[in-house]
Amino acid sequence: MSNQTKAREKGGGSMKEGESTADDGYQKTNAMSLLPQVRSDDLSTNYSYTPVEMASFSSKISDPGRKPMETVEVNSLHAESGTAWQPPLTSKIYRMWTDGWTIEVLCCAMAVMALICLCATLRYFDGHIITAIPLKININTLIAVLGALMKAAILLPVAESISELKWTWFAKSRSLMDLESFDVASRGPWGAARLVWYLRSRGIAALGAWITVLALAIDPFTQQIIRPVICHHSVPNGIAQIPRANNLTGIAAKFGAGIPLQLVPDVAAAIYGGLMNDYSRLDIQCSTGNCTFPNSPFGGSFQTLALDVSCVDISAEIVEADSDPTTMWYLRGIGNSTTVVGQGALVRTSPTSMGSPFNKYWPAERDIVLFSFASLIYIRNEECEQVVSNETSSTCPQAPLAVECRLWPTIRTITASIDLSELQEHVIDSQPLEFVPYSSYGRARSPLDSWLSIPDKVLRDGEWEPCTASLTYTPDTPVPISNHTLWFSSVEPEPSDLRWWAGDCIFWVPTGIGNAFSSFLDELYLDKVMAGAYGPSATMSTMGDVWIKRLYNNGAATVDTVETNFRQLAKSINTFMRNNNSTVDAAFEAKTIYATGSANKTETCILVQWAWLSFSASLVLLTVVFLSLTVWKTRGAHGLEAAKGVWKSSILAVLFSGLNERARRDCGAPGKKSEMIQCAEGIKVALNPTEHGWRLTRG
DSSP: HHHHHHHHHHHHOOOOTTOOOOOTEEEESSSSSTTTTTTOOOSSSOOOOEESSSSEEEEEOOOOSOOOOOEEEEGGGGGGTTOOOOOOOOHHHHHHHHHSSSHHHHHHHHHHHHHHHHHHHHHHTTTBBBBOOOOOSSSHHHHEEEEEEHHHHHHHHHHHHHHHHHHHHTTTTOOTTTHHHHHHHHHHHHHHHHHHHHHOOOOOOHHHHHHHHHHHGGHHHHHHSEEEEEEEOOOOTOOOEEOOSSTTTEEEEEOSSTTOEEEEEHHHOOOOOOOOOOOOOOOOOOOSSSOOOOTTTTOOOOOEEEEEEEEEEEEGGGEEEEOOOSSSEEETTTOOTTOSSSSSSSEEEEEEETOOOTTTOOOOSSSSSSSSEEEEOOOOOOOOOOSSTTTTOOSSSSOEEEEEEEEEEEEEEEEEEEEEEEEEEEEEEEEOEEEEOGGGGSSSSSOOOOOOOOOEEETTTTEEEEEOOOEEEEEEEEOOEEEEEOOTTTTTSSSSSSSEEEEOEEEEOOTHHHHHHHHHHHHHHHTTEEEEOOTTTOSSEEESSSSHHHHHGGTOOOOHHHHHHHHHHHHHHHHHHHOOOOOOTTTTBBBOOEEOOOEEEEEEEEOOGGGGGHHHHHHHHHHHHHHHHHHHHHHTTTHHHHHHOTTTOOHHHHHHHTHHHHHHHHHTTSSHHHHHHHTTOOOOOHHHHTTEEEEEEEE
């Protein structure tokens, strides 16, 4: 303490609490406000003193023993030590860091960067196998760390902004309790929720309070972003193949001059297997047991040659024969009174491949087929009672069923997959092959018929590609076609319509093959009869070929059961055809070809649920908006910011606003937070009881 000050205390006596003189440089004010020259309650005394000079303080001291114009300069608490008070840090960076919004802006930038890192991490690991993630920590832990960093980065600027809005709030006369409400709101969700209720969600501070409360949900929302799911992962070098066919080559052989082609034994065995419902399986290859095959956007994984079937009801062609004592029937056009069914003959079949009288029951494109047969079946009538008399009679009428079934070559478009080593195929389209009659027979069937189609485009590994002919041989177009049949180089001269095609663009049943096939099936159905010893009621007492008995279906045959039985035959032939001979090249060599796919392994993969990320992203955006509004609001709030600087959550602002006159004078009436910090470093205080209650007093 200076000598002048001591002299003043001795000569003039002590000042009463609450008094103010002109020499002190302070004026008593009457208005309650934080603004300059506006009165506010002093937490240390009953009055507040507003400094006339903010930067420095010059005190005029009147003393009887001194000249009237003599003055004493009071600089700081350091005057007692003989040194002038100087700020320990005067750099611009320090003042920007303390008195501005640098920390809060950096925190917002950190929150945005954490959000970007979170999005990038999720985008990179979306669909990855959990066990194959190249991290030393669990992916959930990494997401939790980024979420926690983002949460911390938004809470700091929100808390500081609420604290700064507290001072703006007191630009007008307010309840002292509001100071507590704002202060508690900046400290956590509970206080923020109370402020939301108090402000009724009005004002900028309410937005910050809402952000503080909603930030509690960042952790659970972040954990919901990642979901483990079962996925199929492609295995490198895995095998995934399904045989397919482009033609019927290699199923028949020539046994001598003038002798028609005969089916090879393996094909005959496949046919018998189909008739017995014991067809073989496709020779699929899937190294993992789970394989997928690429699909076209319009559907389909590959195309293959196949045999398709259908059956229709021709019962309207049944003719009742005159017979006694029982009723007999035959089919108009292929039968007579000697080819009947009734109590003795329960089933009778006849081939119709070379010319069917039942074309009116079929569309025009089914008039000429690879094979067809008609069947007349004496079915049971289970709704009436049977009385066997003389082993032939019945008490109620029985009605026969007539069915014709046809088989023709088609191009099938198939979608396929292999699950747990089981093949799943779905036919999405089937187009019949074009019939190519032998020239001398016209449109009629002959032993030299063939079927051939060259589509405009073909499905290769899930992609539709055009079929384009070449005028000359190329490695990609090795198959020569002339006049809708395969051309051999030994045939001279070269025809003018000769074109070269890719092998998988040719779907073909060669000359003679179709005849060999239909001839074999004709023998299986030519005038075949299943006899019944005691009529349709005794289904076990029958005699005939096994495949004919299967048509009878124990007397319960329908069009659908007959078609199902015949479709099993076609399926067996298709399986053999795809397993053993599939395409043809210029050398007329049959070889198996495959539709290829991906061998997959079942794993647990990461599925990113992006919708859950929108919550955290919204909070980051709201934080940036809230900080921007706070800076804008506080900078132009009634001139208050220009007078006091940025205080935010500083407790020193509260203390210095309530210090007594002496302490404020010693610090030069600091207005900015950095000045308060510098002044506070030189002041020692202690919490002591006084006659006015507990006070922080100079220590």
